Amino acid sequence: MANIRDIAKRADVSVTTVSRVINEHPYVSTEKRERVRRAMEELGYLRNQQALTLSTGRTQRFVVVLPYMDHPYYGLFVNGLAKAALAKDYRLVMWQTEYRLDQERQALDLLKHREVDGAIVLSHTMTFEEMETYRAYGPVAVATVGAPETISSVHVDHYTAFCTGLRLLAQSGYEDVGIVLSRPDSPSSIARQRAYFDEVASARERWVWSGYLTSEDGIRLASVFLSQQERPRALFFSSDYVALGFLGELRRRGVRTPEDVAILGFDGHPIGQAFGLATMHAPNEDIGRTLFDVTFNEMNGCAPTTKSLVVTYLPGTTL
Numbered sequence: 001m002a003n004i005r006d007i008a009k010r011a012d013v014s015v016t017t018v019s020r021v022i023n024e025h026p027y028v029s030t031e032k033r034e035r036v037r038r039a040m041e042e043l044g045y046l047r048n049q050q051a052l053t054l055s056t057g058r059t060q061r062f063v064v065v066l067p068y069m070d071h072p073y074y075g076l077f078v079n080g081l082a083k084a085a086l087a088k089d090y091r092l093v094m095w096q097t098e099y100r101l102d103q104e105r106q107a108l109d110l111l112k113h114r115e116v117d118g119a120i121v122l123s124h125t126m127t128f129e130e131m132e133t134y135r136a137y138g139p140v141a142v143a144t145v146g147a148p149e150t151i152s153s154v155h156v157d158h159y160t161a162f163c164t165g166l167r168l169l170a171q172s173g174y175e176d177v178g179i180v181l182s183r184p185d186s187p188s189s190i191a192r193q194r195a196y197f198d199e200v201a202s203a204r205e206r207w208v209w210s211g212y213l214t215s216e217d218g219i220r221l222a223s224v225f226l227s228q229q230e231r232p233r234a235l236f237f238s239s240d241y242v243a244l245g246f247l248g249e250l251r252r253r254g255v256r257t258p259e260d261v262a263i264l265g266f267d268g269h270p271i272g273q274a275f276g277l278a279t280m281h282a283p284n285e286d287i288g289r290t291l292f293d294v295t296f297n298e299m300n301g302c303a304p305t306t307k308s309l310v311v312t313y314l315p316g317t318t319l
Contacts (some may be wrong), residue, residue: 002043010039063093066122080288118295139298152304158188161311162195178207178232218245234262240272263318278316
């Protein structure tokens with residue numbers, strides 16, 4: 001396999017010049033840079049990532065910690081992350097945890113062992129106190145609320161966003177409203193439930209359904225919902241994915257929306273538009289892109305950043 005001395009000889013330049021071209025350093029003329037790249041191509045040179053890491057102290061990789069890789073909710077985050085990473089010639093190491101604390105620790109251990117330059121956590125079980133201990137090894141950024149100032153956070157304000165959606169339902173004439181949440185004890189679910197009891201005069205504990213994460217869960221919820229004698233006239237879901245499963249099952253059973261029950265989702269996933277789902281659009285792709293940027297900037301000396309992005313309403317036929 002060719003090495004940098006072989007390239008230097010073929011391109012008729014110094015080894016230092018070859019090293020600068022490989023590591024994309026400035027101060028190399030365009031003519032010499034082209035000669036080096038042509039020599040690399042002719043000799044079939046492959047960059048040694050391990051050697052590059054030793055010479056620069058950078059792996060050019062971030063680990064992305066997420067509970068499920070097949071859940072559409074996380075796909076938009078990842079798309080934003082991937083676009084930002086591509087622009088900076090970085091790679092993403094995806095680590096699925098299924099909300100297992102041992103898996104979250106293993107993912108962040110990559111930072112401790114210098115196998116990645118930073119960690120981006122989309123959802124987690126780990127406490128922020130424990131997460132802070134990894135800051136000694138590199139930047140950590142999260143897509144969740146409540147992070148300390150030492151951990152970058154890019155997120156939406158779930159309390160405010162849910163208040164906005166609940167007020168929209170009230171303005172549309174719906175007083176009896178229920179909500180559907182994912183993990184009952186997550187910070188976002190706690191904030192959403194608080195918004196529900198603050199905003200809805202007829203709010204009831206039995207109209208709060210928790211533990212619904214997938215479209216299959218939405219189908220299951222439809223059976224539970226229709227079996228109740230006293231039901232809310234509208235449901236506000238914390239996930240479009242769950243809402244679509246629920247909507248599909250209602251349509252199979254001949255239940256009309258919004259005439260029999262109105263549905264409002266949350267996320268703004270593009271697939272929802274195909275089914276006419278009214279939803280609150282969270283800018284998850286923008287969050288992913290910004291998470292990458294703040295992590296990259298922190299790695300290069302900037303302070304941790306906290307940003308809250310705005311949720312907007314996307315109308316549909318279910319409301």
